[in-house]
Amino acid sequence: MASTRRDRFGQFAVAFRGYNVANLGRSTELLARPQFGPIVERYLSEASQICADTMNQRCDLIERVRENRETTLETYHEAIALIVAMELAQLEILKEFYDFEFPRARMVFGYSLGELTAIIAAGVLEMRHALTIPLAVAADCVDLAENVTMGVLFSRGPLLDVEEVKRLCLKINSEGAGVIGISAILAPNTVLLLGQYATVDRFGQLMHDVMPKRVYLRKNSERWPPVHTPLVWQRNIPNRVGVLAHTLPGGFTKPTPPVFSLVTGKASYTDTNTREILVQWIDHPQRLWDAVYETLACGAETVIHVGPGPNLIPATFQRLRDNVQAQLTGNSLNKLGLRAMARAVRRPWLTAVLPSRTALLRAPAVEHIILEDWLLEQPLPTAVQVAVPQTHPTPTQGETTGSS
Incomplete structure (x- = not known):
């Protein structure tokens, strides 16, 4: 990788992670690094105060990070503040020590909570204002998570019919035994479902009547706040977010660089619609696949993954990348006359989308950087001087030391 300021990352995209069951990543190491610690501490301190004021309870993120104490669902509010603070701190470290120019990004997006960080970093909102939105409804989201199960619906055959998935969710909802909805579209063959009570099991019972073979449903054992689904309607959360957004300071500036919204599947933010998108953000599914494709289509050579321990976006x-490589292998085998082997390695869903989305073929060539790993592995630039504590003589009797 080149080391000059402008070509270090080439044409780059920036991706911000969202909430997960593990949210510390390598934050403890970043806080302990003498050069980076003051920046990390400043953001954690500010986020702690915002969290404490909004939730009306004690919050000390510096202590949590220093002790390497992972968050839980019960401390969801602290996880929200921690993730946003660490993402912004990582970006500032990159700018401060490596002359990183965030406005040069070809593509910027964030998954779930990461979209909030993206619009903060792009100058649309300040952290002290933006964080109050998810924090104000965090307790209700945790309460709703009590009976919620995640289901991963995926196809090893044809494309998933998302409209059919929605229709089946609506049918199950109409039975009155709980609500289920799509939380994220990860790829043309994969969606995440969040459902109350036994609705995910009910989906599994009914799906084979309306979906093709080689479509599977796998349940996740963790509990998840059901954001980005209609489940939040049960606590009037979208309306409450809308009321809060009315008096939210800021939001009258276009993001720089433009932010691709996973709510709309487009770079939709203007100088007037931030509040509208924030309300939709709370109950609309995350269109991650649209962001993945746009990242490849925009010509990005590198994707910088920001946040503590990002995993969903890099894994996607x-x-x-693996599927594209398998597809290309299948094409080569077919040319050699090995049709049976070619069919075995090809991905039917990918075969269906490639003719209209040829940028997907770039996937194997794009480099991915986990920012916290990169920061901890890179030597500091030679221009950065680390301050050495000065030794002062001990005051003699009768002398005093001043304070400022």
Whole structure:
């Protein structure tokens, strides 16, 4: 990788992670690094105060990070503040020590909570204002998570019919035994479902009547706040977010660089619609696949993954890379007359989308950087001087030391 300021990352995209069951990553190491620690501490301190004021309870993220104490669902509010603070801190470290120019990004997006960080980093909102939105509804989201199960619906055959998935969810909802909805579209063959009570099991019972073979449903054992689904309607959360957004300071500036919204599947933010998108953000599914494709289509050579221990977005790109390589292998085998082997390695869903989305073929060539790993592995630039504590003589009797 080149080391000059402008070509270090080439044409780059920036991806911000969202909430997960593990949210510390390598934050403890970044806080302990003498050069980076003050920046990390400043962001954690500010986020702690915002969290404490909004939730009306004690929050000390510096202590949590220093002790390497992972968050839980019960401390969801602290996880929200921690993730946003660490993402912004990582970006500032990159700018401060490596002359990183965030406005040069070809593509910027964030998954779930990461979209909030993206619009903060792009100058649309300040952290002290933006964080109050998810924090204000965090307790209700945790309560709703009590009976919620995640289901990963995926196809090893044809494309998933998302409209058919929605229709089946609506049918199950109409039975009155709980609500289920799509939380994210990860790829043309994969969606995440969040459902109350036994609705995910009910989906599994009914799906084979309306979906093709080689479509599977796998349940996740963790509990998840059901954001980005209609489940949040049960606590009037979208309306409450809308009311809060009315008096939210800021939001009258276009993001620089433009931010690709996973709510709309486009770079939709203007100088007037931030509040509208924030309301939709809370109950609309995350269109991650649209962002993945746009990242490849925009010509990005590198994707910088920001946040503590990012995994969903890097894993999505890795699966796509593996699938594209398998597809290309299948094409080569077919040319050699090995049709049976070619069919075995090809991905039918990918075969269906490639003719209209040829940028997907770039997936194997794009480099992915986990920013916290990169920061901890890179030597500091030679221009950065680390301050050495000065030794002062001990005051003699009768002398005093001043304070400022």
